[in-house]
Amino acid sequence: MTIDIPxxxxxxxxxxxxxxxxxxxxxxxDLLARYEDERAAKQKRWATGADFARNAKAAGLASPEPVxxxxxxxxxxxxxxxxxxxxxxxx
Numbered sequence: 001m002t003i004d005i006p007x008x009x010x011x012x013x014x015x016x017x018x019x020x021x022x023x024x025x026x027x028x029x030d031l032l033a034r035y036e037d038e039r040a041a042k043q044k045r046w047a048t049g050a051d052f053a054r055n056a057k058a059a060g061l062a063s064p065e066p067v068x069x070x071x072x073x074x075x076x077x078x079x080x081x082x083x084x085x086x087x088x089x090x091x
Contacts, residue, residue: 013028
């Protein structure tokens with residue numbers, strides 16, 4: 001597919017891609033994803049599981065192995081939640 005865009009815009013895209021060590025297609029993909037995310041945020045919709053997963057992956061929070069939090073929920077409540085409550089009460 002070919003898209004006809006002004007030359008000055010094409011040059012800006014090429015320079016930005018070069019600075020970010022990416023090709024123009026990858027840069028446009030990232031820019032469109034950011035645009036869609038910002039637009040969705042302006043519409044104040046509720047976040048979906050896919051939104052949380054995308055944000056966690058972008059923040060480097062993804063686990064190399066699947067994690068079943070629900071199976072560990074009792075253990076988490078018994079260990080981490082008690083520490084959380086202690087920290088809150090010591091404020």
